[in-house]
Amino acid sequence: MYTATESVQSYRSSRHRNMALGALLLASFLGTADVFIIIAALPSIEKAFGAEFADTQFVATAYTLAYACTLVTGGRLGDMLGRKRVFLTGATAFAVAALGCATAGSVGVLVAIRVVQGIAAGLMLPQVLSIIRTTFPLPTQARAVSLYGAALGVATVCGQALAGLLLRADPLRLGWRTVFLVDLLPVVVIVAATMRLVPDSKAAVAARLPRLSPLLLAAGLAAVLVPLANGAARGWTREYVASVVVGSIVLTAFIFREFRVADRGSATLLPATALRDRTFGLGILTVFIYYSGTAALNMLLSYFLQSGLHRDPLTAGLQFAPLGIGFMVGSLLAGRVTNVRRVPLPVIGCSIMALTRLLMLFAVTHTGFAQLAVLEAALLITGVAQGFVVAPMIAATLGRAGVDEAGAASGTVMTISNIAVAFGVAGLGGVFLATTTRWGSVIGFSTVLLVMAALAVAAAVSSFTVTRPGTAAAQQKGSQ
Numbered sequence: 001m002y003t004a005t006e007s008v009q010s011y012r013s014s015r016h017r018n019m020a021l022g023a024l025l026l027a028s029f030l031g032t033a034d035v036f037i038i039i040a041a042l043p044s045i046e047k048a049f050g051a052e053f054a055d056t057q058f059v060a061t062a063y064t065l066a067y068a069c070t071l072v073t074g075g076r077l078g079d080m081l082g083r084k085r086v087f088l089t090g091a092t093a094f095a096v097a098a099l100g101c102a103t104a105g106s107v108g109v110l111v112a113i114r115v116v117q118g119i120a121a122g123l124m125l126p127q128v129l130s131i132i133r134t135t136f137p138l139p140t141q142a143r144a145v146s147l148y149g150a151a152l153g154v155a156t157v158c159g160q161a162l163a164g165l166l167l168r169a170d171p172l173r174l175g176w177r178t179v180f181l182v183d184l185l186p187v188v189v190i191v192a193a194t195m196r197l198v199p200d201s202k203a204a205v206a207a208r209l210p211r212l213s214p215l216l217l218a219a220g221l222a223a224v225l226v227p228l229a230n231g232a233a234r235g236w237t238r239e240y241v242a243s244v245v246v247g248s249i250v251l252t253a254f255i256f257r258e259f260r261v262a263d264r265g266s267a268t269l270l271p272a273t274a275l276r277d278r279t280f281g282l283g284i285l286t287v288f289i290y291y292s293g294t295a296a297l298n299m300l301l302s303y304f305l306q307s308g309l310h311r312d313p314l315t316a317g318l319q320f321a322p323l324g325i326g327f328m329v330g331s332l333l334a335g336r337v338t339n340v341r342r343v344p345l346p347v348i349g350c351s352i353m354a355l356t357r358l359l360m361l362f363a364v365t366h367t368g369f370a371q372l373a374v375l376e377a378a379l380l381i382t383g384v385a386q387g388f389v390v391a392p393m394i395a396a397t398l399g400r401a402g403v404d405e406a407g408a409a410s411g412t413v414m415t416i417s418n419i420a421v422a423f424g425v426a427g428l429g430g431v432f433l434a435t436t437t438r439w440g441s442v443i444g445f446s447t448v449l450l451v452m453a454a455l456a457v458a459a460a461v462s463s464f465t466v467t468r469p470g471t472a473a474a475q476q477k478g479s480q
Contacts, residue, residue, distance in 0.1 A: 330387020
């Protein structure tokens, strides 16, 4: 078993490093693409089971909810037990759950198995960034993180496009079930490559997982996120409101307990070295604002294209190709350029995103060739802008935590992003449903775009302190 320092030294000269990175990136691609695959398949699932939008929306959010509730604990388990071991456990469970989804006989069963798959992803995916942080030499980490961002960009386009192709071709005559079966072969490749190529690592100082903290975090997140995912579509009942209140209290208790445990010098679930770091906190806030304003775009645009403009799943899925291509290009560029005239790339990216939301607003309110051309251009520019934001923001935030807490820090950042996804999908989905019911899908989607533009501006403002040149230099020095 390697410690974090030993694994970096032994892996620095390994000729297999790029192949190992490929296996890790394939896992990130799969976990991300799975979200977008199900988004494209929602109308087909809705039709197959005779369900309503509220039911199928929860099929999509159940995965991210369970994922969000598991990420921090999964990351900390990797620090403690070995990041490779936990990664392989999560990957195997992910494939088993995918097979279960493909055989589900009802929406309820499908939602339940998606929860299991989300938990598996919560064990697997935090290890990707923590393995990069702890086993890759420092000079190659920026390139690896930028490739990580590029993999996410490819996943956004391949997920929906692949789902559209599978739903149209339906080679096994299984309809929407086919979209889950495509997870199986990639996981076999990931497990085989990881077992052979990826070195294991864990924190140099052994620590026990706090007994109460994981339960408090999972219970609090579930109590808050389930109503967020369901309340807007099904109506805010007294039970939902009470659940949010109780969940907020539990999460507050969890945070205070983490501070007290850190003050005593005992093991924490969150990264202890970053708990009192204001820049880490601001980075977390920026991640939340950013994902709140971007997460709902794919689902609502896909739903608008299929239900509002009556396009088939393949055509709607292919509309997202420029977004994924742009994200990949922006992420690769972000690995080479940190700022332009002392303005950090995330600030530039968020500002551009605000403008592209207005460009999309023009596209959805016009018809014919202009609508298609402007929408595709807006998605391409949006993708590049998002690539400017994600990898630099993740790297800047993770840099505030120590190497031995790489898994916990990675899990924390990813948890916040997934909470923001659920918050954005629930909140903006509710806005979309309310305005669409009253004024139609064009007005509904236009309203959502204006809210997204405002959130992009807020993310640009909050990201300036986290990623400005002085702060980045300080964090780089501290990580060494």
